[in-house]
Amino acid sequence: MSKAWDGAKLAESIHESIPGVVVDTSGTDIWIDPDSVPDVMRLLRDGDEFRFQLLSSVTAVDYISYFEVVYHLTSLTRNATAVVKSKTGLGRDEARIPSVVDLWRGADLQEREVWDLMGIIFEGHPNHKRIMLWEGFPGHPLRKDFATYEQSIVPEADRRVPTVVSDEIENGQGS
């Protein structure tokens, strides 16, 4: 059976190396300051007692007054799991959090998905583009204030052929 890290214990262990970054704990979860994400994640990946080599999942939840980014970490060697959360507090248009792609490449597609559907900017992501929807799609559908029908209809004036296809036709490589 894999061991789920207790939030309070995890917070204490992080505090020993990087003091003052854990904002809150509850059950198995800890909340950290968004600016400290790269440092804390590096500690959780490389620290001797943690060794979370595998980033299981990156996701986000819209709590209306703030967004919460949720990381699920797994340690293969220690057979342990941990849940790290972080609240982004810069309002709905400027929700930002540092990217962890340089720590785990597994965050690459998942962070793009969160940006696409939830609209959280991952600073430092090498390929910060939409993934499921096309560039120019109005809004981010998983947000709670996304009007499901009206906003998803693209106005006639904004409709365009995908740029990639037109590039190739210009280069003479299209069919």
Added chain:
Amino acid sequence: MTTQVRTEPITVNLGPQHPSTHGVFRMRVTFDGEEIIDVEPIFGYLHRGSEKLAEERTYVQVVTLTDRMDYVGSMLNNQAYMLAVEKLAGVEPAPRGVWLRMIASELQRIASHLVAVGFLIQDLGAWGTPLIYTMREREKILDLFEMLCGARITNSYLRPGGVFMDAPEEFWPAMNELLDELPPRIDDLDDLLTDNDIIFSRTKGVSILTPEQMIDASITGPMLRAAGVDWDLRHRDPYDYYDQVSFDRPLHTAGDNFARYWVRVQEMRESIKIIRQCEKLIEPGPVRPEHDDVPWLLRPPIGDAYAAIEHSKGELGFYLVSDGSISPYRCHVRAPSLINLTLLRDMLVGELLADMFVSFGSVDINMGEVDR
């Protein structure tokens, strides 16, 4: 004296509508002659907004959405979702229901691996025949699902705390017949393919991924085990009653296309072992908790839960957030098919055009799950 032939890089759009993309997947590939020098995967052609749709349905209705994510592994998707719901709502499942869903999900794992192996061979250029061999066995598994729940692909068989209906009497002899039939069929497949010279020369040493690379990129499942990492959630973090059954975890060390194929074939044998043990351990009883304990209109307490299972493609996780109402506030799917594509570029660059779809097929993705 050697003559240098000047080749010019050419960019080709492969897909989205192409039979070997296993759905609707597009890759923008730059070739230098026959060699791949750059790959850019483009997702989203099958995006249906499942996660958003889940926010407007009750907890039981969401099961139908999970069926349509990975449509060759519906039972496994149901199982992962139900584990998350049970964790969130604190439901104690009924033992017979748990055994039944373990049997169903192991049957589904065999069916899913059969599809993966069949299409891999199809990608290698063996048109039709080997695929029909694997599809023939899969049909029989789908017949069993029809007996269990009336549906073949989109099962929606599981409910919070178990399954919605007990297996009919004729299910057990039919399943035993299939379990007797399957090992020789898998041996046939082994004889035909595993020792096949063409398969050897086409898949050995192609698209090698190291364990370090894959762990860094969150790749799980048969791909990781094909590089010798003994990581199977059924064994390392047993959910349901996997701690009461014994099974081996086939490992290969090469991490190439052949290893990924081989691991899947061996895992089918292990699934048969598990089903046989489940059949011995299952006892009569209710298949789901009483309606008073677990109503159809479930209202889990405020909070969140993450549950993951070993899907046939990797770690499938559901992250659910409840606000105390009848539908999930947030439903996130940790989709192995999408995440296993993280290293697609590393796998393909330097390989040849002919091997491209073989490597792509060896990841075993399902577009319904990649785009959701």
